Amino acid sequence: MGKEKGGFLTPKAIANRIKAKGLQKLRWYCQMCQKQCRDENGFKCHMMSESHQRQLLLFAENPDQYIDDFSKEFMDGYLELLRRRFGTKRVHCNIVYQEYIAFREHVHMNATQWESLTEFVKWLGREGKCVVDNTEKGWFIQYIDRDPETIKKQEQIKAKEKMDMDDEERTAVFIQKQIERAAEQGTSAKEAEYTELKRENEEDKVSLSFSGLKPKKKEENSALKSDNPFSSKKPTESEKPKKRESRWEKEEPKKELKKDPFKPPKPGEKRKSALDEIMEFEEKKKEKTNRKDYWLMEGIVVKIVTKKLGEKFHKKKAMVKEVQDLYRAVIETLDSGNKVRVDQNHLETVIPAQGKLVKIVNGAYRGHDAVLEGIDEKKFSCTVSIHSGPLKGRVVDNVQYEDISKLFNQT
Structure with missing residues (x-):
């Protein structure tokens, strides 16, 4: 008996199975028959086969239904991968697409109603299924999770946060509402009134301690003693202190003082002449104008x-x-x-x-x-x-x- 040429465990059969598992070229794939060919000759033979011709006749009867089914299947697979893999994170659309087509049994985009990935991403944005934005690096996509279970979980989280509000926050909110209600009704709280300080017993003496100060002259001490309004002894004309100037009487003349043009300059400071001051003023004026x-x-x-x-x-x-x-x-x-x-x-x-x-x-x-x-x-x-x-x-x-x-x- 001769040796068998073919077999399941021959190197050629194993190599063919390994190649068939991987991702092949898209131009040699038939979506209707779901058959992937490895080269142009094989794809040409498949196109001429009877099974492919029967599939084309079925497609010709209702092409819109087939395209819609392929488009829906492609969209569901793409969004499912986006939801599971990236959640609601913002990601480049091509990254998701590369992971999607890595699966050998996926629906190819050339069988759908979209001619390119950009048109598909724009369509997702118009339909409100995703948030899309165009940048210098390309189109980015973000999944919008409208799952009822997700919405229910979000509502539960909000309810829990509302219940976790402690008594102090509730009291603060209640007080704030009361203030707003009172402001609307015009019953705001009256402002505090400040009255003049009056001493109940005018005979009480005021004692001051000058221990931390340097001792002064006798004349000044006598003047301070005579200036005490609560003392029973009345000072004589000679003991009466001179009239003190108020703080405003001292400061106001200082504000009106002007620099004496004839005052000698400080050491190391060059004295400005009237001409220099005029020229400096004119330069500032020209600077502002020009x-x-x-x-x-x-x-x-x-x-x-x-x-x-x-x-x-x-x-x-x-x-x-x-x-x-x-x-x-x-x-x-x-x-x-x-x-x-x-x-x-x-x-x-x-x-x-x-x-x-x-x-x-x-x-x-x-x-x-x-x-x-x-x-x-x-x-x-x-x-x-x-x-x-x-x-x-x-x-x-x-x-x-x-x-x-x-x-x-x-x-």
């Missing part, structure tokens, strides 16, 4: 800080060619010469080296050209001197970085 929320000016050099324009523009320096609508400008990059229209929020000023020309774009001296004299890195400020105009040579201190910017083609 301070704007827009700072773009033509001819200045700026730096692009946004990534929305692409990596080729990020952190590139450019010159402002034209200012539009005060807050937007057309700029031209210094290295490539590309022109782009940007908002001032996507730009920042450029601080040149010391001794270079800058444009003051905001503040009291807005619009003036100046020379950068020094930089204070701790305070993020600069010292500049006006380059031209009637104020030429004037030195301005504590100018913030964002108030000046480098001028183009100035070396």
Whole structure:
């Protein structure tokens, strides 16, 4: 007798069973027959088989019913996995889908009424079965548990919390309701009335202890004794103390005192002249008038800080060619010469080296050209001197970085 070629325990049969257990390609799966083919040739042979043709004839009689059944089966399986696996947690929809299709006998999406997973998730959101939201990482889904048992458990928890309320909380709630009811009826509690303190026995003496104080002169002690309103002895005219000034009489003149312009300055303090004070006042006035929320000016050099324009523009320096609508400008990059229209929020000023020309774009001296004299890195400020105009040579201190910017083609 010859050796048998086939058998249940042959390596080929075992390999075929192992392959059949795993997930195969979707394009070689027949949903009507629920048959998975391993290659294109096998799927082609199945399509030409008599059993498949009979299934197609059944499908042609009522296609809508088959699609609805497949869609319902797919939705139930997807939501059941979402409920059991993740509960009411927010999760990416594709994570749930990958776990669902890992089961070999699942219903494939190409047999349902939805063409993609995105449309299926949107449909779940419209039907109110899940809470869906779209983010940069894709669609996220959250299951809404409407199970009667879950709702019953939630009601039981609320009832238990209500019963656990102690007597103090109930009393506080009752008092609050009484106050609200009294306020509505206009019977609010009367405010406490404060009366003047009156001494029952005016002959009682007041004794004060000055043990912790330093001893004073006899004249002052005599004045204090004579000032006692409860003493029976009346002081003479010579013993009467002088009239004391009230606290308000002492403080009011101090408020009206003004700095003496001729008073010598303190050691190490430079005395300001009247001209300096006038100039300081005018600078504050100009600072308040010329301070704007827009700072773009033509001819200045700026730096692009946004990534929305692409990596080729990020952190590139450019010159402002034209200012539009005060807050937007057309700029031209210094290295490539590309022109782009940007908002001032996507730009920042450029601080040149010391001794270079800058444009003051905001503040009291807005619009003036100046020379950068020094930089204070701790305070993020600069010292500049006006380059031209009637104020030429004037030195301005504590100018913030964002108030000046480098001028183009100035070396």
